[in-house]
Amino acid sequence: MTDFSIRSDNVDVEQIMRQIRARIREKRGVDYTEEEIRELANVKLEKFLDPRGVRSDLLEQFRRKREASLPPNFKFEDTTLFETHRGLLAFIRRLLRPVLKLLFNPNPLIDALNIQSKLNAQQAALEPLYYEVIHNLVLETTRLGIDVKNLKMRVESMSSRLDFDERRARALEGVVQYRPGAVAPLQPPAGAGDSRDSRGPETPEQSERRNRRRRRRGRRRPDDRTGSTGLPRASAESGESRGAESARDAEGPPRNDSESGYSSDRDLSPVHRDPDGEPSES
Amino acid sequence: MKLAVAVQRYGADINGGAELHARYIAERLARHADVEVVTTCARDYVTWKNERPEGVEQVNGIPVRRFPVTHERDPNHFGRLSRRVFDQPHSIADELAWLDSEGPASPAMIDYLERSAAKLDFVLLFSYRYYHAWHGARRMSAKALLVPTAERDPAIGLGIFGPTFRGVRAVMYNSHEERAMIQAATRNEDVPGVVVGVGSDIPARSDGERFRRKHNVRKPFAIYVGRIDENKGCKELFDFFLRYANTFPRGLDLVLIGSAIMPIPQHPRIHHLGFLPDEDKFDAIAASDLLIMPSYFESLSMVALEAWALGRPVLANGRCDVLKGQCIRSGAGLYYERYEEFAETLYALESNGPLHTRLGRNGRDYFTQHYTWPVIERKYLDMFDRLKRDDASAARRGVEPLGGWLARRQRKQQAGAEVLARIPSTAVIPGSGPASNLSRSA
DSSP states (O other): OOOOOOOSSOOOHHHHHHHHHHHHHHHHSSOOOHHHHHHHHHHHHHHHHOHHHHOOHHHHHHHHHHHSOOOOOOOOOTTGGGOOSOHHHHHHHHHHHHHHHHHOOOHHHHHHHHHHHHHHHHHHHHHHHHHHHHHHHHHHHHHHHHHHHHHHHHHHHHHHHHHHHHHHHHHHHHHOOOOTTTSOOOOOOOOHHHHHHHTOOOOHHHHHHHHHHHHHHHHOOTTOOSOTTOOOHHHHHOOOOOTTHHHHHHHSOOOBOSTTSSOSGGGGOGGGBOTTSOBOOO | OEEEEEOSOOOTTOOOHHHHHHHHHHHHHTTTSEEEEEEESBOOTTTOOBOSOSEEEEETTEEEEEEOOSSOOOHHHHHHHHHHHHHSOBOHHHHHHHHHHHSOOOHHHHHHHHHHGGGOSEEEEEOTTSHHHHHHHHHTGGGEEEEOOOOSSGGGGOTTHHHHHHHSSEEEESOHHHHHHHHHHHOOTTSOEEEOOOOOOOOSOOOHHHHHHHHTOOSOEEEEESOBOGGGTHHHHHHHHHHHHHHOTTSOEEEEESOBSSOOOOOTTEEEOOSOOHHHHHHHHHHSSEEEEOOSOOSOOHHHHHHHHTTOOEEEETTSHHHHHHHHHHTOEEEESSHHHHHHHHHHHHHBHHHHHHHHHHHHHHHHHHTSHHHHHHHHHHHHHHHHHSOHHHHHOOOOOOOOHHHHTSOOBOOHHHHHHHSOOOOOOOSSSTTOHHHHHO
16 A cells, blocks of 8 residues: 655645545545446446347337427417417407307317327426436446445455465464463362451451452553553654644544654554444454 | 725625625725725625615725615525526526626616716726626726636626626636636636735634633534535535544544534534634634535635634545645645545544644645735735736726627527536646645736
8 A cells, every 4th residue: 555755844735635545446446436437327328228239119219309309399378279469360360259169169179289288398397307217227226336346346355365364373273282381270260258268257458458459450451562541652652742632642543643644554544443443454 | 096895795794705805805905095895785695685774884994885775686586597597598688687686786886886987996896796796897897806706606607797707907816716717718818817815814813722611622623614504515524524423433523613504413523613703713723623614616715714824724625626726736735525535534634643734834834925915915906006007908998798689688698507517627736746836826
């Protein structure tokens, strides 16, 4: 993995961002931006709409419909049949309308055409929605496909690591030799009451002293080498004192104050940390 | 020298970006010239309701002349017109109707500016998209300097604004990205322009400990200052921060300062303190580890500049080209475009001491170099001198006419969103290293 150093005053933000992105890519395997996913989805969509690829007559028609501009919808109201911009003609039509209605009833025709006009408008409004639904489905399918691919890669990687660890564990087990006397033989659990009884009744002072001794022993850890605070050495020993530093040291994740910037991969790997915020090997 | 500053709203209690910008500039230029502010009686930027008295009053020693707004904004009507001009082919008449509907329509203000033109050297028109700036630029283009405060929204793609940008005497840009966007949209490269921005009244001494004591904030925290609004990217910020908080139970807290117009998630590490006075705001920034700017659209983030002035790095939304460009040019901030980057960059700023320190130091240098008041004032005064020296032909150029009655009604204008989509959205990045030639030319 690449590390960047903060050694001079000229911090190149773009360089830092490139390294952060490279780190993310390494962690996630194949990494795509939103734009790349959209591009991939568009490619698939074209394929999807291509009748040669899918052999769907419906989709071919759908695609043709999108390409061919539809004629504008004709709004049809109850006055449409009699409309005119000439005032005189409009007057004559209005005058003769009762005569027309004497010969036949135009109202059902007007109603039917009015309904048809509304249906056309609804259909026209739905068409882009259908396309959008298909588009979004393909987009999500593409995204899921990429995720599945990434997960497969990670599973493969983890299983190979597991194999390696098992082989190493077996090899180490083979190396270990039993030497009599190296480890004290296990004693049968002696009854605490027995030993106490043998020394006679215990005074309250003695009991308190023993408890204190036990507590002290309990705090001691064989691998405690970082100092009494339990902090990593980088935080405990060095660092640039800024406001609230003590609060951070006590509660926050360790600030790596070493000159080299990101000192290790774990320092910059949020996804590799367990829920307690403690670094863990991945 | 006599100057007029025309802005849609004005007042010591108004904290909107462009309005605060206008007030700061008016107060600073008053040290070098006679400045009068011309504005409306509106206080609310949504309704433009006349809430302040008409006439002249003094605000921080600057005379402010207010004119009434003829009609309040009808949100439904404005929404319909916005959809028409932003999303459909339309006419110039539609755009003019949209402008009138957006407001604040105050013909009296424009008439006053025109009458006073003879006595004035220059007029600074703030916010290109509002009624006063458009009409003011057309009526007195020979003396108009435009401070566009343009964000990346479809309004920049409307046809009526092209002649305005090409017809004014000069344009005072907020950022390199804003200039690139406006020049791509309106082809106004011939018009004198300079990237200025605005300074801020940074207190000589801010006290982070005072903030911690006053608001009982003990743990290290990242801060967001501004309106807590989905349009400002706060929803995404909350989503990302909650995921980050689950990954790092002992990491930074998030402190929010500003009025909320969206629900804030209830989480022990998210603290909303509401609107705070300036002293507390600066103390809070000083106490914080970093500032987060999640906004997608900014012409200039004043709060980011304030954080840099106080030596705090900024974590910005990388989809906002202005913020991203500023982070890169200043070398004082990181940016993110998705959760993984948010987590990595926030963790880097939280955990990497040298990186944090150097970004903060770069921010302070960047602010000192480009955004302190002497620098800002000098840029304005230099522009005034330059325009006075320029030949009279430039002053007579004027704004192109819109066309006759029929021409204005032909539906030949492209949808604003379509025009905007063709304008590349990229941060203007210096050629070599941070704070290079491009920054110096600003």
